Amino acid sequence: MTKVGIIGCGSISRFHHEGYAQAGATVAHVCDLRREAAEAVGARYGATVSTDYRAVLDDQAVELVSICAIANVHKEIALAAIAAGKGVVCEKTLTDNPADSAEIARAAEKAGAFVATAYMKRYFPALQQAKTLLADMGQVISLYARTWQPWDLWNGPVDEGMRAHPSSVKRMYGGGVLVCGGSHILDLIHWYTGRPTKVVGDVHIRAEMDIDNQANAMLWLGSGGIGHFEACWHPLRFGGFERNGWDERLEINTEQGRLDIYTVMWDHPDRNGALLVHQDAFTGRTTEYRYPQVNPFHIEMAEMLRRFEAGEAPQPSAWDGYVVDQLIATITASSAQGTILPMAYADHVAV
Ligand SMILES: NC(=O)c1ccc[n+]([C@@H]2O[C@H](COP(=O)([O-])OP(=O)(O)OC[C@H]3O[C@@H](n4cnc5c(N)ncnc54)[C@H](O)[C@@H]3O)[C@@H](O)[C@H]2O)c1
Structure with a gap:
C-alpha cells in the first residue's frame, strides 16, 4: 500500500x-x-x-x-x-x-x-474511448476545440482582487483562461493529434486586468491537419452540453469519420457523464458513448x-506538462508579435 x-x-x-x-x-x-x-x-x-x-x-x-x-x-x-x-x-x-x-x-x-x-480530463472514460477510436480513423483533417467557462470576465464587473496587479488569479495560477481552462484542452490536443509544429495566436486582455479572458489559436497539428482552439470566460450562462454555461467541446475530423467530445463542469463531474459521439464516414452509423457520472480525478x-x-x-508525464507550457508561451508570443511561430521543443523528440 x-x-x-x-x-x-x-x-x-x-x-x-x-x-x-x-x-x-x-x-x-x-x-x-x-x-x-x-x-x-x-x-x-x-x-x-x-x-x-x-x-x-x-x-x-x-x-x-x-x-x-x-x-x-x-x-x-x-x-x-x-x-x-x-x-x-x-x-x-x-x-x-x-x-x-x-x-x-x-x-x-x-x-x-x-x-x-x-x-x-484524459481520464474521463469518454475521452479514453476517443483515443482508442482515433487510432483506427486514419489521417486527421481538422480539429475544433473550445473551452468556454461561465465566468463573465468578458464584459461583466471586475472585482477588486481581479483588478489588483498581480490579480488573485495571476498569483495563484500564473495566468488567465489560457492557463486555467485552455491548458487542459492543449493537453488533449497534443495527446490526440501529436505535438503541434506551428501556431498563431490571439490573446485578449481587458484594459483593467492582468490576465487574459479570451485566447484563440490555430495550430498545425503534429499528426497533420489543422486545429482551431478557443478559450473564453464568457457571459452565456445557459449554453453548452449541460446548459449551464460550461461549454467545452472537441470535434476531430478524420478521413474516416468524426468524433465529438463533450466534457462536463470540471469540479462537478458528479452531475453528468462526459459524452462521445462517433460518426463513421463509410457506414453512416453514428454511435453515442454515454458513461455514468464519474470523477476523472x-x-x-x-x-x-x-x-x-x-x-x-x-x-x-512531466514532458507532457512541458509541452502544454511551451504551447501557452508560444501562443502568447505569437499574439504579441502578430505572426505565425514554429514550435521549438526543448527535448527534440520527433512529433
Ligand atoms: N486540474 C484542474 O482542473 C485544476 C483546477 C484548479 C486548480 N488547479 C491547480 O491546482 C493547484 C492549486 O490550486 P487551488 O485552486 O487548489 O489553489 P488554492 O489556493 O485553493 O490552494 C493552494 C494551497 O497551496 C498552499 N501553498 C502555497 N504555497 C505553498 C508551499 N510552498 N508549501 C505548502 N503549501 C503551499 C496554499 O496555502 C493553499 O492552501 C494550482 O496549480 C492550480 O493550477 C487545477
Missing part, C-alpha cells in the same frame, strides 16, 4: 487525497503553509501534519507526493521531491513557464523518477498509483 504525501491543502487537494484513499493508498503526511488547512485534511486520515514541504520530503515513509500548491512554487517543490527520491504527481500547469517545466522533466529523466502532470489518482507501483511511466 503506497504511502502518499499531499503538499498544498487548498481547493484542488481534496480530489487527490480522496482519489488516493479510494484507491487504497495511505495518506500519510499532509502539508500547507496554512496550518489549519493541513490539519483539516490530516484529521481525516490520521496523517502527519506539517507547514513546510521539506518535512514531507524528509519523511522516509512517504513514497509519492502530490503537489497541489500554487503554480509558482511547483518547480522548487518538484525538484526537491525528485532529489529526495519521491514519486511526484504535480497539479497542472506543471510550472508557469516552459523553461522551468523542461528543467523538471530533465531532472525526472536523469533520476529515473516517476513525475506526472495531473491533467485529469479519482480515476486519475488510481491510475497514477497503479503505474507508480508497477514501475510504469506516468501518464501524462
Whole structure:
C-alpha cells in the first residue's frame, strides 16, 4: 500500500487525497503553509501534519507526493521531491513557464523518477474511448476545440482582487483562461493529434486586468491537419452540453469519420457523464458513448498509483506538462508579435 504525501491543502487537494484513499493508498503526511488547512485534511486520515514541504520530503515513509500548491512554487517543490527520491504527481500547469517545466522533466529523466502532470480530463472514460477510436480513423483533417467557462470576465464587473496587479488569479495560477481552462484542452490536443509544429495566436486582455479572458489559436497539428482552439470566460450562462454555461467541446475530423467530445463542469463531474459521439464516414452509423457520472480525478489518482507501483511511466508525464507550457508561451508570443511561430521543443523528440 503506497504511502502518499499531499503538499498544498487548498481547493484542488481534496480530489487527490480522496482519489488516493479510494484507491487504497495511505495518506500519510499532509502539508500547507496554512496550518489549519493541513490539519483539516490530516484529521481525516490520521496523517502527519506539517507547514513546510521539506518535512514531507524528509519523511522516509512517504513514497509519492502530490503537489497541489500554487503554480509558482511547483518547480522548487518538484525538484526537491525528485532529489529526495519521491514519486511526484504535480497539479497542472506543471510550472508557469516552459523553461522551468523542461528543467523538471530533465531532472525526472536523469533520476529515473516517476513525475506526472495531473491533467485529469484524459481520464474521463469518454475521452479514453476517443483515443482508442482515433487510432483506427486514419489521417486527421481538422480539429475544433473550445473551452468556454461561465465566468463573465468578458464584459461583466471586475472585482477588486481581479483588478489588483498581480490579480488573485495571476498569483495563484500564473495566468488567465489560457492557463486555467485552455491548458487542459492543449493537453488533449497534443495527446490526440501529436505535438503541434506551428501556431498563431490571439490573446485578449481587458484594459483593467492582468490576465487574459479570451485566447484563440490555430495550430498545425503534429499528426497533420489543422486545429482551431478557443478559450473564453464568457457571459452565456445557459449554453453548452449541460446548459449551464460550461461549454467545452472537441470535434476531430478524420478521413474516416468524426468524433465529438463533450466534457462536463470540471469540479462537478458528479452531475453528468462526459459524452462521445462517433460518426463513421463509410457506414453512416453514428454511435453515442454515454458513461455514468464519474470523477476523472479519482480515476486519475488510481491510475497514477497503479503505474507508480508497477514501475510504469506516468501518464501524462512531466514532458507532457512541458509541452502544454511551451504551447501557452508560444501562443502568447505569437499574439504579441502578430505572426505565425514554429514550435521549438526543448527535448527534440520527433512529433
Ligand atoms: N486540474 C484542474 O482542473 C485544476 C483546477 C484548479 C486548480 N488547479 C491547480 O491546482 C493547484 C492549486 O490550486 P487551488 O485552486 O487548489 O489553489 P488554492 O489556493 O485553493 O490552494 C493552494 C494551497 O497551496 C498552499 N501553498 C502555497 N504555497 C505553498 C508551499 N510552498 N508549501 C505548502 N503549501 C503551499 C496554499 O496555502 C493553499 O492552501 C494550482 O496549480 C492550480 O493550477 C487545477
